Amino acid sequence: METNNTAGKSRLNRRHFLTLVGSAALALPLATLLSKTAHAGAKEADEFLKSKVKGAMKEGRVKIIAPEIAENGNTVPITITVESPMTEKDYVKTVYLVAEGNPNPGVATVNLSPMMGEAKVDLRIRLAKTQNVVAVAEMSDGSAWKGSQEIKVTIGGCGG
Amino acid sequence: MAEKAMRILGLVVGLTCLVAPVTQAEENLSKYVSGSVKSGYYYAAPETRAMQDDDFANPGYILVDHGMKVWDQKDGKEGKSCASCHTDLSKDMGDVGAVYPKYNERLKKVLSVEGQINVCRVERMGASALKLDSDDLLGLTILVKNQAKGKPIKVDISRPEVKKMYEEGKDYYLTRKGQLDLSCASCHEENAGNFIRTELLSMGLPTGFPVYRLKWENNGTFIRRAYGCIEDNRADPPPKDDPIYVALELYLMHKANGLPVETPGVRK
Amino acid sequence: MADTVKPRVKAPKTAKKGEVFEVKTLIQHDMESGQRKDKQGKVIPRQIINKFTCTLNGKTVFSMDLEPAISANPYIVFQVKATESGKLEFKWFDDNGSVYTFAQDLTVN
Numbered sequence: 001m002e003t004n005n006t007a008g009k010s011r012l013n014r015r016h017f018l019t020l021v022g023s024a025a026l027a028l029p030l031a032t033l034l035s036k037t038a039h040a041g042a043k044e045a046d047e048f049l050k051s052k053v054k055g056a057m058k059e060g061r062v063k064i065i066a067p068e069i070a071e072n073g074n075t076v077p078i079t080i081t082v083e084s085p086m087t088e089k090d091y092v093k094t095v096y097l098v099a100e101g102n103p104n105p106g107v108a109t110v111n112l113s114p115m116m117g118e119a120k121v122d123l124r125i126r127l128a129k130t131q132n133v134v135a136v137a138e139m140s141d142g143s144a145w146k147g148s149q150e151i152k153v154t155i156g157g158c159g160g
Numbered sequence: 161m162a163e164k165a166m167r168i169l170g171l172v173v174g175l176t177c178l179v180a181p182v183t184q185a186e187e188n189l190s191k192y193v194s195g196s197v198k199s200g201y202y203y204a205a206p207e208t209r210a211m212q213d214d215d216f217a218n219p220g221y222i223l224v225d226h227g228m229k230v231w232d233q234k235d236g237k238e239g240k241s242c243a244s245c246h247t248d249l250s251k252d253m254g255d256v257g258a259v260y261p262k263y264n265e266r267l268k269k270v271l272s273v274e275g276q277i278n279v280c281r282v283e284r285m286g287a288s289a290l291k292l293d294s295d296d297l298l299g300l301t302i303l304v305k306n307q308a309k310g311k312p313i314k315v316d317i318s319r320p321e322v323k324k325m326y327e328e329g330k331d332y333y334l335t336r337k338g339q340l341d342l343s344c345a346s347c348h349e350e351n352a353g354n355f356i357r358t359e360l361l362s363m364g365l366p367t368g369f370p371v372y373r374l375k376w377e378n379n380g381t382f383i384r385r386a387y388g389c390i391e392d393n394r395a396d397p398p399p400k401d402d403p404i405y406v407a408l409e410l411y412l413m414h415k416a417n418g419l420p421v422e423t424p425g426v427r428k
Numbered sequence: 429m430a431d432t433v434k435p436r437v438k439a440p441k442t443a444k445k446g447e448v449f450e451v452k453t454l455i456q457h458d459m460e461s462g463q464r465k466d467k468q469g470k471v472i473p474r475q476i477i478n479k480f481t482c483t484l485n486g487k488t489v490f491s492m493d494l495e496p497a498i499s500a501n502p503y504i505v506f507q508v509k510a511t512e513s514g515k516l517e518f519k520w521f522d523d524n525g526s527v528y529t530f531a532q533d534l535t536v537n
Contacts, residue, residue, distance in 0.1 A: 069358075071205045071428035075374035075499045086509070102497055103463060109493040116490055117448035117509025124499040126461070154358035216438045219501045222456045225434065377459075377500035 045098040045105035055144040062137050062147030073127045073153035082119035082137045092119040094138045101131025127153045194418030203362040212426035220372045220424020227303030230296050236287025250307050257308030257421040261410040263322050270325050272406050273301050298379050305423035315414040329411030338395025365416040368425015435530045442535045443510035452505045461496035479521040485514035510536045
């Protein structure tokens with residue numbers, strides 16, 4: 001938990017002023033860098049998926065059920081479902097779960113089998129901030145399906 | 161005659177339609193409201209409540225299991241375990257969660273459950289005191305308080321020594337402190353049900369402690385939570401062994417009288 | 429803590445053939461991500477459960493590779509189709525080499 005360490009500083013002295021100006025000067029390029037990083041998250045997640053999934057990813061059949069706003073980003077309950085008969089001839093082989101805004105995009109790789117009867121998995125995951133959670137299902141016939149869900153993550157009002 | 165009957169019928173039908181049907185969800189929530197006080201459960205998100213309500217999905221029950229192991233374990237010079245003296249867990253500990261913090265006659269002071277457990281360990285078992293927020297102490301506290309789950313809280317402050325400590329806790333609760341110059345009441349009484357930035361404020365009643373906090377990804381004590389809250393307020397929290405925390409818990413648990421014991425609760 | 433880690437599993441002991449039932453699992457584990465720093469500023473090394481498997485009579489029904497983004501005290505729930513009687517075995521693999529196990533018999537009629 002961060003503590004506010006400006007206690008005792010009551011006057012805006014020259015040194016303090018220069019520090020403020022200096023920080024402001026840095027802030028602009030830093031903000032650009034950060035936004036690039038945010039974009040890199042989605043790109044990194046996409047590259048991660050492309051490195052694992054063989055077929056072209058089509059939208060559909062995969063659903064992520066999650067709260068619209070997570071009570072806390074450290075423990076977010078989600079359910080992944082994939083439309084599939086889960087028979088020997090037609091089943092979900094693998095589900096790749098990624099979080100676009102996390103320091104590392106990979107969350108889990110789920111290996112399924114026809115012995116499951118239904119492609120449905122519940123997990124609790126960590127999300128660093130508001131972001132898209134993406135699940136890609138690789139089927140036994142080689143096709144790949146993608147579903148995503150935005151989950152809002154907020155910082156507590158009192159920093160705690 | 162027929163016209164009057166029709167009017168009465170119309171009135172009855174109209175009134176019946178006005179009375180909103182009580183849904184299952186509302187019925188569940190009403191359990192967590194008592195007079196003017198509401199449990200943190202009332203303010204929690206549906207998925208958080210669901211986590212608490214499922215005895216398997218609620219991670220606090222991992223510590224109930226662990227507590228059971230520690231309960232049965234012999235420890236200390238006397239070669240005893242908790243079970244050596246408290247032979248019937250659910251009977252002997254049945255009310256603890258509902259009546260603590262409580263006055264200890266022999267020591268002439270008010271103790272929290274954690275405090276009482278350590279008194280027992282040191283004085284009866286000749287064992288060492290357990291560290292606050294250790295798995296062993298969390299496990300024992302949750303195990304013991306869980307025996308009272310569902311029972312209405314009924315903390316007694318009629319005794320003058322207890323009333324005095326209650327007043328100390330109340331005073332601390334109402335006193336503005338820290339750089340944000342807020343008192344506990346500023347948020348938890350005056351603004352319960354409102355948002356501070358994106359955070360929905362509850363009444364801050366410790367009905368489920370030691371709770372599983374989604375943020376901590378672990379169970380934690382009331383003291384851990386209160387300490388953190390005071391820190392977040394940019395005030396200096398007293399050290400964790402300061403009796404003010406017992407006074408605060410006493411004040412809050414008495415305020416929560418009537419609400420059901422929820423240990424182990426799940427909160428954000 | 430490794431030797432005292434006890435996983436919890438909720439699965440039915442009997443099921444009708446063809447029925448799909450739910451298996452709930454929960455294990456106590458900090459899932460130390462390797463992202464946190466201690467009070468001295470040193471990185472706390474990563475230690476997580478990195479893999480979970482469920483087998484029925486030795487055949488893998490469900491398995492999962494976990495990353496640090498899985499919350500502490502991993503909670504994994506999945507579905508199983510009742511095909512044959514036998515032994516359901518669950519395994520959790522820790523970064524430090526420990527393997528935590530749980531087994532339960534299943535009767536399918």
